[in-house]
Amino acid sequence: MQDGGTTGGGENLLFLTDEQLRKGIEAMFFAYRGFTADPDRILAEHGYGRAHHRALHFINRVPGTTVSNLLDILGVTKQSLNRVLRTLVEDGLVDSRVGARDRRERQLTLTEPGRVLERALSEAQRARMRAAYRAAGPQAVAGFRQVLEAMMDEGQRRAFSGLREGG
Amino acid sequence: MQDGGTTGGGENLLFLTDEQLRKGIEAMFFAYRGFTADPDRILAEHGYGRAHHRALHFINRVPGTTVSNLLDILGVTKQSLNRVLRTLVEDGLVDSRVGARDRRERQLTLTEPGRVLERALSEAQRARMRAAYRAAGPQAVAGFRQVLEAMMDEGQRRAFSGLREGG
DNA sequence: CTTGGAAAGTCAACAAGGCTGCCATAAAAT
């Protein structure tokens, strides 16, 4: 059992006060800005936005994935994704080919230039994350991950965990 | 480079592998969606967006704050904020009055209807956060906060910490 | 007092990326 305080037989629930929750909320807000700041700079140089980053990231993670699958993961609508995918394909960063089994589907993979940009973006983001992890230490990181997972919606958690098996 | 193993007298650095960092990055992405999902639903009922939520939140936190101060906290441009503020003032949720000392400034406060909506939004968000905190436990929460603070930009961290003293 | 610069805030115009809704094509079911 996680305890925390040293009250008689009960847990110390000070970490659940509205004040503590508010601090957590604001920390989440400010941290997310830091989290996206470095990739955003690189993207801006290429005339892309965060939506492009997300597409590149998950196509890299699940090569050969379909538009539908990507829609499920990203939780946006078709047009939002489609606009982004179209520019990435036009610019030669993503390869879109008609599905092997089902010809309605498109199978998406990164081209070599696509991989290059993806690596630049993810390395920038990892550097920030690595610095934060190192500063906070392994135990803090474990807690960080626990809270984040508990904060997800059910469907999101499944998308998150399900990312192990390829598309 | 990435070590991980249990080398001689060194710490265990497995939590700094690219794989662990990637999981943290994806967890951050999915968790942030959960984090905003509940307020988003309430906002949509009122025809507002996240930008309105942020404005209401920080005006509530720092009553009498100015537009400039809010710009510093939120890190957006004047027009982005101004558009949102204008609708909130028109709708009677925010009171904007000429500054007492400096008449160029506007002092912003929530009206009673503004406070009602702010409470609804923040209670929805706190409920999610409370559930996550409870599920993860106090030690995890401490780690969560440490990693988030380490992830912020310097300026953001100052805005975050500086929110103690009023505007 | 006047003038000139800096600061606060408003607004116009544009771009990115959310959204819904409609359509074409391919597959599956009847």
Place this chain on the structure above:
DNA sequence: ATTTTATGGCAGCCTTGTTGACTTTCCAAG
């Protein structure tokens, strides 16, 4: 063969980010 269902593309709208020009106010130098 025909109807239904699924994938994905496209048109058009809205929020919210951007830059840049403008007004009002303050303050400091002359």
